[in-house]
Amino acid sequence: MTVVSTLSPALRLPTFDDVRTAQNRISGVAHVTPVLTSKTADAMAGARLFFKAENLQRSGAFKFRGAYNSVSALEPDIRRTGVVAFSSGNHGQALAYAAQLFGVSAVIVMPQDTPAMKVAATRGYGAEIVFYDRYTEDREAITRRIAAERHATIIPPYDHADVIAGQGTAALELIEEVGEIDYLVAPLGGGGLLAGCALSAKALSPGCKIIGVEPEAGDDGRQSLRKGEIVRIPVPKSIADGALTTYLGQHNFPILKRDVHDIVTVSDTQLIDTMRFFAERMKIIVEPTGCLAAAAVLHGAVACAGKRVGIILSGGNVDLKTFNALFNGC
Numbered sequence: 034m035t036v037v038s039t040l041s042p043a044l045r046l047p048t049f050d051d052v053r054t055a056q057n058r059i060s061g062v063a064h065v066t067p068v069l070t071s072k073t074a075d076a077m078a079g080a081r082l083f084f085k086a087e088n089l090q091r092s093g094a095f096k097f098r099g100a101y102n103s104v105s106a107l108e109p110d111i112r113r114t115g116v117v118a119f120s121s122g123n124h125g126q127a128l129a130y131a132a133q134l135f136g137v138s139a140v141i142v143m144p145q146d147t148p149a150m151k152v153a154a155t156r157g158y159g160a161e162i163v164f165y166d167r168y169t170e171d172r173e174a175i176t177r178r179i180a181a182e183r184h185a186t187i188i189p190p191y192d193h194a195d196v197i198a199g200q201g202t203a204a205l206e207l208i209e210e211v212g213e214i215d216y217l218v219a220p221l222g223g224g225g226l227l228a229g230c231a232l233s234a235k236a237l238s239p240g241c242k243i244i245g246v247e248p249e250a251g252d253d254g255r256q257s258l259r260k261g262e263i264v265r266i267p268v269p270k271s272i273a274d275g276a277l278t279t280y281l282g283q284h285n286f287p288i289l290k291r292d293v294h295d296i297v298t299v300s301d302t303q304l305i306d307t308m309r310f311f312a313e314r315m316k317i318i319v320e321p322t323g324c325l326a327a328a329a330v331l332h333g334a335v336a337c338a339g340k341r342v343g344i345i346l347s348g349g350n351v352d353l354k355t356f357n358a359l360f361n362g363c
């Protein structure tokens with residue numbers, strides 16, 4: 034098979050059993066986030082919608098699931114020497130928090146121009162921050178150097194079996210709570226969330242169609258599925274800052290290729306509309322990236338009329354200044 038030939042032999046793809054193991058590991062630590070419903074949203078989509086509110090997860094996004102599962106999976110002797118990641122966003126915060134809960138050190142490598150709020154949040158979870166110049170320095174090389182110097186383990190944001198398995202617990206909880214669904218719709222960046230959730234949906238709701246949603250400006254995932262291989266694109270411009278990855282992960286792509294029915298895109302304007310809907314009508318703050326899946330359903334990009342649709346609201350980390358700027362003049 035062509036997929037297998039492109040994989041490195043060391044690659045271990047997670048299965049639904051790994052998601053179950055992750056569920057046990059995160060139990061009592063990660064929140065079992067609520068599943069929200071709205072008659073207004075149902076009327077807009079002409080479908081029955083179930084919103085999994087990961088904006089209310091610890092550290093403000095589903096990333097805590099994968100980060101905590103990955104730190105938990107390390108042998109105690111390996112874990113003791115700490116973890117490291119490059120991330121200016123939700124993965125960095127989630128990993129810092131997970132490491133703090135295990136009482137081990139976390140180093141997060143961030144670009145010098147990361148907004149102060151995000152730096153403060155990550156530091157607030159006890160991480161040490163190492164800055165780099167995104168124009169002249171190679172963040173992966175810096176991360177590897179820190180890992181080597183400190184014997185710390187690199188936990189990547191999506192291209193990792195334990196990360197994928199952890200993220201899959203979001204859909205696992207959703208389906209266990211509401212029963213079988215016809216569609217599962219989730220945002221797609223590097224593919225940790227979508228691959229993990231696909232494992233759960235295929236196992237617990239076999240007829241379910243799995244749909245990934247990307248920002249219009251960065252549809253590398255859609256291109257990759259069409260082409261049958263991982264397509265790389267230049268850094269896209271979108272307000273969905275959690276989904277600006279330029280290529281899918283090696284562990285993620287084979288799962289997406291096997292299990293995902295379709296990938297659709299939404300515009301920044303549709304994301305802003307959806308953020309407003311959540312704030313005004315459902316009284317929740319969802320960050321732009323967190324709105325991808327809901328925006329696709331509410332704006333008719335998924336043909337789900339009359340169906341039961343699970344939607345992952347992936348995160349809520351947007352500061353008021355950014356939030357305000359998005360709604361300026363309305």
Ligand SMILES: *Cc1c(COP(=O)(O)O)cnc(C)c1O
Pocket residue numbers: 094096122123124190191200220221222223224225226227275276278320322323347348349
């Ligand atoms: C990271 C992130 C995503 C994308 O997840 P991947 O696992 O990279 O596909 C979506 N939404 C939010 C809020 C995120 O932080």
